[in-house]
Amino acid sequence: MSLEWLINIAVDNWQMFLRGAGMTMLIATISTIIGAIIGLLIGVIETIPKQKKGFKKTILAIVRIILRIYVEFFRGTPMMVQAMVVFYGLPLMMQGLKEAIGTDFGVDGDMNRTFAAILVVALNTGAYMAEIVRGGILSIDKGQFEAAQAIGMSHWKTMVHVVLPQVLRNILPATGNQFVMNIKDTSVLNVIGVTELFFQTKSIAGTNFRYFESFFVACLVYLVLTIVVTQILRFFERRLGGDTNYQMLDIPQPRRPEGQK
DSSP: OOHHHHHHHHHHTHHHHHHHHHHHHHHHHHHHHHHHHHHHHHHHHHTSOOOOSSHHHHHHHHHHHHHHHHHHHHHHSOHHHHHHIIIIIHHHHHHHHHHHHSOOTTOOSSOOHHHHHHHHHHHHHHHHHHHHHHHHHHTSOHHHHHHHHHTTOOHHHHIIIIIHHHHHHHHHHHHHHHHHHHHHHGGGGGGGTOOSHHHHHHHHHHHHSOHHHHHHHHHHHHHHHHHHHHHHHHHHHHHHHOOSOOOOOOOOOOOOOTTOO
16 A cells, blocks of 8 residues: 555545545435434334224234335345335336326436435335334333323323333434444445445546555545444433432421421
8 A cells, every 4th residue: 555645545536535425424314314213103103002803903914014024125135236126116116107097206217316325225224223113112111001001191192201212212322323334334325326435436446546545545434434423422322321420419308296206
């Protein structure tokens, strides 16, 4: 490795590295937020108590089957393949529906690459977050569910006011880990032409024919991004955990009436 080449590549192409890092963080941040919301919704739905009979039981069973197929599909297939299927497959599917029912759904031609990237990473994140949230909900003591039901709270109210505040705190480390994974996994999106950090680095390396030095700089940029994100998330973990030092309030005890023991 030539240190001179390494410095020259970093200095001469810093704008491309910066644009790539910005696109990587944009996709990873938006996708993680959307994926976390999807995971929360699926986790809440999958923990709904089983209905004894009737229409609600049938609907709940169908919804759970659909959600299980979604989770297993996105957890069981590579993100690179998912990106190809979504980017090239959805426009074809929309075109087929247009020809079948005469409605274009506002889709004409190729899909926007950035939108496709966010959609793929968000759906992939949602599948993993669904299992994380479900595990977090199941870790809550059953007595809290029973207490909430005893005072007449529905499943949704129990989740919103009792369970989810605890779950969000418990799953924050796993959510942060998923965010870091998304930063790195955006590199596979270059297969659909998304100009994230890996794509930009590949363009730089192809221009100067110094692949090792170019991708070494990219490694450093990825490392800086993940370290910064990790430290920010750990700060929020400490804030949610509260202060470890507690000071007891000196509250005067009420005086007993004279003659009472």
